[in-house]
Amino acid sequence: MDEYKILIVEDSPTMRQLIIFALKRIRNIKVVEAGDGVDGLKKLLSDTFHLVIVDINMPVMDGLKMISLIRKDNVYKNIPIIIITTEGGKEDKERAMALGANAYITKPISAPYVLNVVKELLNIS
Amino acid sequence: MEDSRGKNGSIFARAEEFLQAFKKGAEFTQELLKENEKLRFKVVQLEEESKSLSQATGSDTQKELVKKISRLEEEKRELLDRYREVESENRDFAQRYVEIEEENNNLANLYIASFQLHSTLDFKEVLQIILEIVINLIGAEKFGILLMDEKSRELQSMATEGIDKDDIPIIKPGEGIIGKVSESGEPYFVEEINEEGEINLLHPMVCIPLKIKEHVIGVIVIYKLLQQKKKFVEVDYELFTLLAGHAATAIFSSKLYSESERKLSTIQGFIDLLTK
Structure with a gap:
């Protein structure tokens, strides 16, 4: 069975735990955590990931900057990216999607919804 | 013939x-x-x-x-x-x-x-975790944590999100909604969430007392929810109850711990002075 590696880039440990709980329903999943955009990029380069979950408002480097850098790289330009954020505005979503995000989820999150989006992007039935 | x-x-x-x-x-x-x-x-x-x-x-x-x-x-x-x-x-x-x-x-x-x-005994970290819980689990945009001064019994803003900490005035016991909640120990929720308009720092939509048994040590006041959060759901009220108890003990323990640490280092300093 395939192993799925997911990178969670989120400055809040509470939020990271909530996302990990949601993803635990997927078998053979491995989660790597990062606290900001720079840490996230370092971890992304150090391993092979199937999907990235990223927050927008983070210290050091925000999520939007991180996404734009990921999409500029040929290796990662097709990796699925999910944004989980407090920013619920239409313009925020449009900006993030234009930068190359595949899905946009607003907080507070619903674990089943996050799970469904991840499964869809990873083509897990 | x-x-x-x-x-x-x-x-x-x-x-x-x-x-x-x-x-x-x-x-x-x-x-x-x-x-x-x-x-x-x-x-x-x-x-x-x-x-x-x-x-x-x-x-x-x-x-x-x-x-x-x-x-x-x-x-x-x-x-x-x-x-x-x-x-x-x-x-x-x-x-x-x-x-x-x-x-x-x-x-x-x-x-x-x-x-x-309960993952830390650092007072600032505990406050930060409470903020994270209120943002990420409840979905609040503007809110604050007010703690009670043991001598004056006044409530003072200690940490906020979406508003300046100093903008929240000091609340005397029994004063307005917040003062009454801190006195009675009973949580306060508005009947209907009004998304529009300016927020009034003395009139929060939610005020949760932070209690250790019956002793109120502070309150969490919520003024505005995130725009995508339209109403409170069942788990929010359970989270309010959890925060009322667990956040209070976490704050109290971390405060005690930092005080004891401070006292310990002072005593250690005296001992060092006497022994050297």
């Missing part, structure tokens, strides 16, 4: 014989015709009998078939009823599954919140 007479006599005799044979043939033919007539009649009779017989056996089979059909229809009805029952049971199970799933998620949220609250 006699010869010719004799010849004529034999001819007559042969003619007579022939006539006799012909008569017999005619009689035999007549008999055959009669017999044929009888047989035809018999055939017609038999055909009729056969027809009536087949009709009789046909109606029996029909009856059998009708019985079979009604039996099968009855079975079909029973099966349909059973199918409906199973379908309804299935719907109930699906509904129950959704409910359990929701309950499971809510419990997980509460567990994670509680786990995070």
